[in-house]
Amino acid sequence: MTNFIISNNTQIKIEGKPLTAIKKAVAILKRDLDAVLEESAIPANVIKILFEKAYQLEEETFQICFSDCGTEMLIKASDELGAVYGILYISRYYLGIQPFWFWDNQVINKVAKIEIPMKSYQSTPAKVRFRGWFVNDEVLLMGWKNDPNDQGVWEAVFEALLRCGGNMVIPGTDNNSRLNRNLASNMGLWITHHHAEPLGAEMFARQYPEAEANYSKHPDLFEKLWREAIIEQKESKVIWNLGFRGQGDRPFWADDPTYTDAKSRGQLISQIITKQYELIHEYIENPQFCTNLYGEIMELYQQGYIQTPKNIIKIWADSGYGKMVSRRQGRHNPRIPSLPNPLDQGPHGLYYHVTFYDLQASNHLTMLPNSPQFVIDELQKALGCQVDHFYIINSGNIKPHTYLLDLVSQIWEYGKVNIDQHLDSFIAQRYTTHRAEISQIYQDYFQSTLPYGQHEDEKAGEQYYHYSIRNIIYHWLKNHETATKLIWLTGAIPFEDQIQWLLDRTSTIASNWESLYQQALNVQKQLTGQEQENFSNSILLQIQLHHTGCQGLIYLCRSYQSHLLKKDLDAYIFAQEGKAQIEAGLTAMNQVQQGRWEHFYRNDCLTNVELTVYCLQTLCLYLRMIGDGPSFYQWEKEYLYAKSDQKVELVTNFSKPLTDNELAKNLKSKISLKSL
Numbered sequence: 001m002t003n004f005i006i007s008n009n010t011q012i013k014i015e016g017k018p019l020t021a022i023k024k025a026v027a028i029l030k031r032d033l034d035a036v037l038e039e040s041a042i043p044a045n046v047i048k049i050l051f052e053k054a055y056q057l058e059e060e061t062f063q064i065c066f067s068d069c070g071t072e073m074l075i076k077a078s079d080e081l082g083a084v085y086g087i088l089y090i091s092r093y094y095l096g097i098q099p100f101w102f103w104d105n106q107v108i109n110k111v112a113k114i115e116i117p118m119k120s121y122q123s124t125p126a127k128v129r130f131r132g133w134f135v136n137d138e139v140l141l142m143g144w145k146n147d148p149n150d151q152g153v154w155e156a157v158f159e160a161l162l163r164c165g166g167n168m169v170i171p172g173t174d175n176n177s178r179l180n181r182n183l184a185s186n187m188g189l190w191i192t193h194h195h196a197e198p199l200g201a202e203m204f205a206r207q208y209p210e211a212e213a214n215y216s217k218h219p220d221l222f223e224k225l226w227r228e229a230i231i232e233q234k235e236s237k238v239i240w241n242l243g244f245r246g247q248g249d250r251p252f253w254a255d256d257p258t259y260t261d262a263k264s265r266g267q268l269i270s271q272i273i274t275k276q277y278e279l280i281h282e283y284i285e286n287p288q289f290c291t292n293l294y295g296e297i298m299e300l301y302q303q304g305y306i307q308t309p310k311n312i313i314k315i316w317a318d319s320g321y322g323k324m325v326s327r328r329q330g331r332h333n334p335r336i337p338s339l340p341n342p343l344d345q346g347p348h349g350l351y352y353h354v355t356f357y358d359l360q361a362s363n364h365l366t367m368l369p370n371s372p373q374f375v376i377d378e379l380q381k382a383l384g385c386q387v388d389h390f391y392i393i394n395s396g397n398i399k400p401h402t403y404l405l406d407l408v409s410q411i412w413e414y415g416k417v418n419i420d421q422h423l424d425s426f427i428a429q430r431y432t433t434h435r436a437e438i439s440q441i442y443q444d445y446f447q448s449t450l451p452y453g454q455h456e457d458e459k460a461g462e463q464y465y466h467y468s469i470r471n472i473i474y475h476w477l478k479n480h481e482t483a484t485k486l487i488w489l490t491g492a493i494p495f496e497d498q499i500q501w502l503l504d505r506t507s508t509i510a511s512n513w514e515s516l517y518q519q520a521l522n523v524q525k526q527l528t529g530q531e532q533e534n535f536s537n538s539i540l541l542q543i544q545l546h547h548t549g550c551q552g553l554i555y556l557c558r559s560y561q562s563h564l565l566k567k568d569l570d571a572y573i574f575a576q577e578g579k580a581q582i583e584a585g586l587t588a589m590n591q592v593q594q595g596r597w598e599h600f601y602r603n604d605c606l607t608n609v610e611l612t613v614y615c616l617q618t619l620c621l622y623l624r625m626i627g628d629g630p631s632f633y634q635w636e637k638e639y640l641y642a643k644s645d646q647k648v649e650l651v652t653n654f655s656k657p658l659t660d661n662e663l664a665k666n667l668k669s670k671i672s673l674k675s676l
Contacts (some may be wrong), residue, residue: 003115004066004073006094007042008033016051019080021188025087028159032091038110045071047090051083052076058125060167062086066118073116081167084188085123088163098429099163099409100402102156105534105596106430127415128388130190130239130288130313130349132168133161133395133405137357137364138176140397143603154180157398158187164409168239170194170392174203185236192392193241195292195315195351196249199276200238201229205247213247214256215272226276230283239288239390240280242312243297244272251296266305269297273308290315290349290390293338298326302336313390315349316340316382320356322370323457324378328358331488335455339385349390350382354404356394356461357606360488361452363461364606365400365589366542369449370459372407372419379411388415399600400542403442431531437523441516441539448512448546452489452505462542465549466612468502469556469582473615476560477622496564503557506550513547537592545609548585552578556616559623562676568627569635569667570676575623576664577673579616585609620660632657640666 010033012026026049055078057063062077062085075090077083091097094116098106135141141153154171161169168190171180177200181191193200202225204213215222230240246252252268253259259268273291280287290313293301298317300306308314316338320327326336340348354375356362363369382388391412395405403426410417423442427435450460468486475483480495490501520540527535555578562570586609589601604610628635636658658666 355396361464
């Protein structure tokens with residue numbers, strides 16, 4: 001059997017109605033052909049897309065076969081997404097373009113031709129019917145380009161999702177979702193909605209800022225927004241998210257305190273779901289519906305107070321840290337199991353986080369702190385409970401989370417995955433050398449994270465360090481009273497004891513991150529070119545953020561304890577070292593913002609490493625003020641002057657006092673931190 005040869009002269013043709021999504025996929029394939037193939041004199045042949053509803057192919061599947069003469073590769077599909085997946089299959093498995101080629105800076109080497117055995121291929125339906133990403137807390141994407149609405153960024157997001165076999169998206173948070181849903185729809189994706197934005201409608205508080213966001217008082221205004229959202233989206237493929245939460249992603253009774261008990265709250269939510277259901281049927285034939293059993297809604301549902309029509313997909317949510325239990329909200333952490341029992345009829349879905357933002361201990365710039373095996377166990381447990389109709393994965397800003405997004409896509413595609421084989425493949429797609437060492441670094445990453453609570457999923461992301469540091473400094477400088485926003489973590493204990501709790505717990509994993517950082521740094525030095533840059537911009541940076549955050553928090557705790565003992569110089573040195581650690585993390589973030597990734601971390605407003613530096617700088621100024629003021633040369637004279645000059649007052653008139661950074665650097669050279 002001869003081979004079919006793809007060269008730079010290969011043409012792509014579409015037969016059948018050229019729908020927008022198919023044309024966009026063809027444009028992607030042409031771009032990939034240009035990236036992979038050199039100029040050649042190889043005779044032209046054809047890749048032909050045959051899009052015809054009469055083909056007896058299952059939904060969203062495709063067939064690849066070849067003409068008898070061998071000059072045509074045929075992609076057959078009976079629906080739009082089937083054709084799109086067939087086109088992207090060629091890009092991935094024949095041209096070698098990986099799903100996250102853009103986000104992981106895949107190194108692409110040009111070749112003269114690609115030979116393919118002329119053997120037919122038939123795809124199979126995915127394990128999960130609706131599967132996709134919630135591009136949530138996407139602040140890095142928003143701040144990356146000078147134009148925050150740059151459609152190129154969002155095309156790259158949706159392309160990666162399609163390459164992972166996804167067919168559904170919440171295309172951003174709040175305004176972003178409305179701005180991007182037409183593009184997502186044009187690329188063939190189903191649209192669904194944030195649980196805080198039912199039907200994808202505009203927020204009541206934004207449209208009616210002078211009115212009280214109270215459904216009982218303004219049902220007509222709420223229903224007007226819902227109706228407008230239905231009309232706006234009725235030409236797209238939509239899975240309509242029904243429900244009712246308050247403004248700003250919180251319980252509605254925070255804005256309407258007249259609902260004081262679970263029964264009345266559940267009755268109102270059920271009433272609203274029914275109303276939304278009826279409104280959609282006025283405009284849409286055979287609509288698809290879903291509703292989120294999330295946070296407080298889960299509690300109401302489990303108590304029997306939420307009633308929904310039978311054909312609505314019920315979406316069960318994880319803790320934010322990957323465990324299928326209700327999420328912690330502030331100090332409230334009931335951990336209600338979040339999977340259906342056999343009596344829960346109807347289709348079931350899943351809302352799962354590989355990245356999260358809770359202003360406590362979540363991961364935003366770094367990977368989920370729980371292991372891949374933990375993730376797969378939870379997802380397969382959900383599949384065992386018939387949660388297989390809908391997967392929406394919180395994908396955040398994509399780039400920091402490509403490993404776990406790729407892993408989860410294997411579950412929604414096949415229902416299973418071999419973690420070791422997947423990791424080997426993931427590394428092999430990105431590196432040509434030191435693969436075993438890099439694979440070990442990924443494995444060790446998940447073994448190094450901080451267990452902050454008693455439950456298996458309670459592991460800390462990088463936000464644990466930064467929010468703890470900022471809360472400590474605030475209460476230290478204000479009143480030394482118990483840090484209220486740390487009670488969820490330490491319990492309601494005195495501030496001094498909270499500091500000790502954090503020091504004890506964080507110190508347990510400091511050596512993990514130090515060891516892993518040195519290990520990763522050693523590998524990074526042995527890599528070259530683009531692969532070295534890619535390593536620095538992914539796993540190494542994430543390790544640095546954990547390592548520097550961990551050290552920064554430990555030094556801050558030691559600073560406070562020195563301050564209590566009235567050792568202000570020691571407190572100052574520890575605080576300066578803590579600041580230096582966090583600055584090192586910030587420097588690492590800045591150093592990787594090159595080329596395509598220039599300004600990628602510019603809008604880091606959720607973890608906000610720069611704000612942590614600012615808070616530590618404020619503390620250092622305070623400690624110097626009370627310990628070295630009002631002259632601001634006492635420490636310099638006592639520890640840095642020669643003994644013969646220490647009592648000569650005139651000497652200080654010849655130069656300005658050292659800056660904080662100069663003073664800290666010189667003091668550190670004279671005083672060992674280990675001796676403090």
